[in-house]
Each structure stands twice: as structure tokens, then as C-alpha cells.
Amino acid sequence: MSSTAAVTFREMTRGDVGSMARLEATVSPRPWSEDLFAGELKMSGAERHWVVAIDSVTSDLVGFGGVMFVAADGRIVEGHIMNVAVDPERQGHGLGRRLLDELVGVSKERGAESLTLEVRVDNKAALALYRRAGFAPVGVRSGYYGHGEDALVMWLHDLQSVASGPQSAAAAAEGNEAEGEPSDV
Numbered sequence: 001m002s003s004t005a006a007v008t009f010r011e012m013t014r015g016d017v018g019s020m021a022r023l024e025a026t027v028s029p030r031p032w033s034e035d036l037f038a039g040e041l042k043m044s045g046a047e048r049h050w051v052v053a054i055d056s057v058t059s060d061l062v063g064f065g066g067v068m069f070v071a072a073d074g075r076i077v078e079g080h081i082m083n084v085a086v087d088p089e090r091q092g093h094g095l096g097r098r099l100l101d102e103l104v105g106v107s108k109e110r111g112a113e114s115l116t117l118e119v120r121v122d123n124k125a126a127l128a129l130y131r132r133a134g135f136a137p138v139g140v141r142s143g144y145y146g147h148g149e150d151a152l153v154m155w156l157h158d159l160q161s162v163a164s165g166p167q168s169a170a171a172a173a174e175g176n177e178a179e180g181e182p183s184d185v
């Protein structure tokens with residue numbers, strides 16, 4: 001895991017679950033519960049990877065992100081970004097990008113060939129974050145979040161050809177944009 005002067009990244013532990021649920025409740029219209037986060041820890045490392053961002057001075061949890069791995073024939077072929085969240089007071093300073101970078105890097109190390117995710121079609125910040133990382137929209141799941149809220153499905157292909165991190169991923173995904181832009185977004 002990497003660190004900077006202000007924030008350290010490490011894997012999620014049982015002790016983080018309460019802080020993650022509290023942060024989630026401040027940023028999501030349908031927040032994950034504490035039980036849901038705790039359930040993620042019951043999955044094996046081959047199935048999940050969750051990273052948390054810790055303020056180096058206060059030791060507060062200020063962000064987190066998780067990826068689910070999909071295996072076929074005994075090897076990881078795909079990662080699915082499950083959630084990324086940043087404390088509202090820390091948003092807009094690159095922390096979301098760095099959390100996503102951690103998830104992209106781990107997925108690449110595990111051998112995933114692509115990454116997918118769903119995001120609310122009106123979530124401008126998250127859309128900007130994912131586009132910046134090289135994800136391209138490929139379609140819409142109508143009513144995915146209930147109450148008529150649609151999800152945009154995004155993919156990052158050719159993960160293994162990405163040199164490192166989101167900036168390179170964006171360059172690698174330029175072709176995805178050309179082939180995958182949906183007309184109804």
C-alpha cells in the first residue's frame with residue numbers, strides 16, 4: 001500500500017466497518033449498512049479487495065473503495081468496482097482518484113483483464129472520476145437503483161496493457177470510448 005504526507009492507504013479491517021458505514025451514510029442516498037461492510041470481510045482475498053484511506057494526523061478514516069473479483073477456470077478474469085467513497089470534507093483533492101488507482105492496481109496484479117462498475121447516471125462526481133480513470137460507458141440498466149433511478153454500466157478493457165494507474169488507463173481506453181458510447185446517456 002502507498003502513503004503520502006496526509007493519507008495512508010491500507011486494507012480494510014473489522015475495526016473500520018463502523019467508520020465506513022458512517023462515512024457511507026453521509027455520501028450515499030442508499031448507504032451500505034455496517035453488516036454489509038462486515039460481510040465483505042467474510043469473503044476471501046480471491047473474491048474481494050477493500051482499501052481504506054486513513055488521515056495520517058488524526059487517524060480518521062476519510063475514504064474507502066472495494067473491488068469484487070470474478071473468476072473463470074480458476075483464475076481472476078474481471079474485477080467489479082463495488083464502491084468508492086470520500087469524506088465530503090476531503091472531496092475534490094484527488095483522494096477518490098487515488099483510491100480508484102489502488103483498486104485498478106490490485107486488479108491488474110491479480111490478473112484481471114477488465115474492470116466494470118455501475119454508477120447512477122446523474123452522479124457527476126463519480127462519472128468524472130471513472131471517466132478520468134479510463135472507464136467508458138457501454139449501456140444503461142433501467143431502474144437499477146429502484147425508484148426509477150438508472151445505472152450507467154462502465155467498462156475498462158485491456159487492463160493488463162495499462163502501464164500503471166488511471167492516467168495510463170485513460171489512454172488505453174480511448175478505443176473503448178469510440179466503440180461504446182451509449183445514445184441514451
Ligand SMILES: CC(C)(COP(=O)(O)OP(=O)(O)OC[C@H]1O[C@@H](n2cnc3c(N)ncnc32)[C@H](O)[C@@H]1OP(=O)(O)O)[C@@H](O)C(=O)NCCC(=O)NCCS
Nearest residue numbers: 027084085086091092093094095096097119125126128129
Ligand atoms: C465520487 C467521489 C468518490 C470522488 O472523490 P473525490 O476525492 O472528490 O474525487 P477526486 O478529487 O479524486 O476527483 C476525481 C475526478 O473527478 C472530478 N470531480 C470530482 N468531483 C466532481 C464534481 N462534483 N463534479 C464534477 N467533477 C468532479 C475531478 O475534477 C477529477 O477529475 P480530473 O482529475 O480530471 O480533474 C466522491 O465524490 C464521493 O465520495 N461521492 C459520493 C459517493 C459516490 O457517489 N461514490 C461512487 C459510487 S459509484
